[in-house]
Amino acid sequence: MTLAVSFSPAAWAADRVSRLPAGNAITDGKALLRYALPINNKDIRNVQTSLEDITTQLRANRRWGAISRDANKAASILQKNQAALLASIPPDRQQQAEALIAEMQQEAVDLQAAAESKDKEQIRQKQAELLNHVSELEEAMVQEFPFEVPAEYSNLPQLKGRATVVVETSKGPLTVVVDGYSAPVTAGNFVDLVQRGFYDGLEFTRAEDSYVLQIGDPPGPAEGFIDPATGKYRAVPLEVLVQGDDAPTYGITLEDAGRYKDLPVLPFSAFGALALARPGDDPNGGSSQFFFFLFEPELTPAGLNLLDGRYSIFGYVTEGKDVLDELKAGDKITSAKVMKGAENLVQPKSA
Numbered sequence: 376m377t378l379a380v381s382f383s384p385a386a387w388a389a390d391r392v393s394r395l396p397a398g399n400a401i402t403d404g405k406a407l408l409r410y411a412l413p414i415n416n417k418d419i420r421n422v423q424t425s426l427e428d429i430t431t432q433l434r435a436n437r438r439w440g441a442i443s444r445d446a447n448k449a450a451s452i453l454q455k456n457q458a459a460l461l462a463s464i465p466p467d468r469q470q471q472a473e474a475l476i477a478e479m480q481q482e483a484v485d486l487q488a489a490a491e492s493k494d495k496e497q498i499r500q501k502q503a504e505l506l507n508h509v510s511e512l513e514e515a516m517v518q519e520f521p522f523e524v525p526a527e528y529s530n531l532p533q534l535k536g537r538a539t540v541v542v543e544t545s546k547g548p549l550t551v552v553v554d555g556y557s558a559p560v561t562a563g564n565f566v567d568l569v570q571r572g573f574y575d576g577l578e579f580t581r582a583e584d585s586y587v588l589q590i591g592d593p594p595g596p597a598e599g600f601i602d603p604a605t606g607k608y609r610a611v612p613l614e615v616l617v618q619g620d621d622a623p624t625y626g627i628t629l630e631d632a633g634r635y636k637d638l639p640v641l642p643f644s645a646f647g648a649l650a651l652a653r654p655g656d657d658p659n660g661g662s663s664q665f666f667f668f669l670f671e672p673e674l675t676p677a678g679l680n681l682l683d684g685r686y687s688i689f690g691y692v693t694e695g696k697d698v699l700d701e702l703k704a705g706d707k708i709t710s711a712k713v714m715k716g717a718e719n720l721v722q723p724k725s726a
Contacts, residue, residue: 400644403427404552404691405510408537411557411640412513413521416463418456423509425449429502433495442498443490449505450483463516472515479508517556522622524559528612530723532563538716540569540690545706550694551649555719557616557640558623558689561651561661564611565689566720568600568663569711582704584669589652590708591664599662611651613658614687616640626659629684643668643682647692647699650682667692667699 401407406427425448432438432445453460457476464472482505489497520535534555542549555562568574574591581589592598600609616623617637629637643650648668653661668682692699713720 400642402645403430404645404647405506405693407641407645408552408554408691408693409506409510409513411554412517413556414463414513414516416460416513416516418452418459419463419509419513419516422449422452423506423513425452426502426506426509429498433498439490439493443487446483446486446490450480450487453480453483460512465515465518468515472512475508475512475515479505479512482508520559521556525625528560528625531560531609531611532567532723533559533721534562534566534716534719535559535721536716536719538562538566538719539714540566541712541714542574542708543710543712544698544702544708546701547698548695549692549698551690552693553649553690553716554641555689558614558687560625561611561614561687561689563720564600564609564651564662565649565665566713566717567722569713570717570720572710573600573663574708574711577708579702579704579706579708581666582702586669587666588669588699588702589664589666591652591662593663599664609662610659611661611687613653613661613685614689615684617684628658631658634684637684639683639688641688641691643670643686643688645691646670647696648688649690649692650686650688653686661687669699 401410406423409423425445428445429442432441453476460476461469461472482501486498486501486505489501514537517536524533534553536555538553538555540551540553542551553562553565573593577590577593579588579590580592581587593600597608601607602609612626613628614623614625615629616639617629617634618640624632624634629635629639641648646669650666650668651661652664652666653659
């Protein structure tokens with residue numbers, strides 16, 4: 376039985392104008408993952424925002440001056456503020472970070488040259504290279520896991536960091552980055568099930584165009600994962616980290632908590648958001664079933680939408696969005712493997 380995602384696209388469209396704040400939502404999953412990192416370095420954030428702004432400028436005609444300014448700002452920070460960038464790097468990562476910054480400095484020079492020549496293809500290529508290295512440098516800045524998960528969930532796997540999972544499907548591969556900094560219990564559950572091979576061979580059970588694609592319902596009467604160690608259904612609580620909070624909220628939707636306008640760190644504003652499915656009447660009833668969010672970024676409202684705060688997002692598709700767009704009910708996950716970050720999975724002590 377497929378767990379419900381209790382949401383109506385028509386209701387969302389009718390309601391969005393009255394309840395959502397104005398502004399431009401971030402619709403790129405990689406950018407959302409960068410902003411979700413628990414770091415506080417103004418210089419690397421300024422490099423990031425300058426580079427990301429180039430995407431907006433490329434969509435407009437004849438904004439070459441703005442693109443050049445963004446490229447020049449990023450290059451200037453990388454050249455002049457290297458000491459400030461390194462100040463946030465732990466001592467054991469300093470040498471690697473210095474080498475990475477040197478590489479980024481050269482890439483920034485290449486980006487400046489591409490901007491001066493007004494070569495869109497080269498601009499996009501150099502921007503992407505730099506942003507990937509920005510992500511790498513920002514991840515190196517994380518000092519320690521930022522909070523303690525409540526003891527009542529100590530019986531569940533937890534991801535104390537991030538993991539990259541490659542999901543092979545019958546239509547092609549997807550790459551997913553799973554974020555334990557924002558949703559350690561939900562992400563830990565997913566990574567644990569991936570390592571168990573739980574999803575290998577399962578069919579997508581629900582597919583609605585421009586809405587959701589769902590999978591994770593095992594064969595037989597169970598609607599989720601039955602832990603062989605206990606013989607019991609593994610129930611995973613609703614877990615939502617709100618911007619400005621020190622730790623996630625557990626076991627209650629933001630709506631029921633009266634936090635209608637609070638913004639999750641991981642929002643449903645990017646095509647390919649990955650979230651845990653659950654029974655409509657039980658915020659703590661999720662288990663193995665999850666869904667991909669399929670709204671096109673241009674159709675997703677700025678800020679909150681009707682799914683934010685009601686379901687636990689724990690990652691985003693970073694590669695293979697064209698494949699995701701082609702998947703339908705009946706297609707399969709042939710295999711899923713943790714390619715990076717497996718060491719961040721912490722199993723329960725009793726396991």
